[in-house]
Amino acid sequence: xxxxxxxxxxxxxxxxxxxxxxxxxxxxxxxxxxxxxxxxxxxxxxxxxxxxxxxxxxxxxxxxxxxxxxxxxxxxxxxx
Numbered sequence: 001x002x003x004x005x006x007x008x009x010x011x012x013x014x015x016x017x018x019x020x021x022x023x024x025x026x027x028x029x030x031x032x033x034x035x036x037x038x039x040x041x042x043x044x045x046x047x048x049x050x051x052x053x054x055x056x057x058x059x060x061x062x063x064x065x066x067x068x069x070x071x072x073x074x075x076x077x078x079x080x
Contacts, residue, residue: 004063005046009038011070025049039066
């Protein structure tokens with residue numbers, strides 16, 4: 001098991017949700033209306049996937065780092 005689990009999230013402006021773009025945990029596909037909602041879902045979903053894959057023996061205490069990115073545009077009207 002890794003020293004830290006890294007999860008990368010991205011905002012989908014069309015759907016209005018945050019979703020997992022990639023992670024160190026295979027099969028982790030989640031979304032949330034807010035970044036905080038997504039972050040709250042992570043521990044349970046990660047534990048479920050690790051247990052299903054047989055990757056948890058005894059106790060487990062691994063930090064999860066959530067890295068989020070969003071983009072927007074700045075538009076300035078063309079000069080007349």
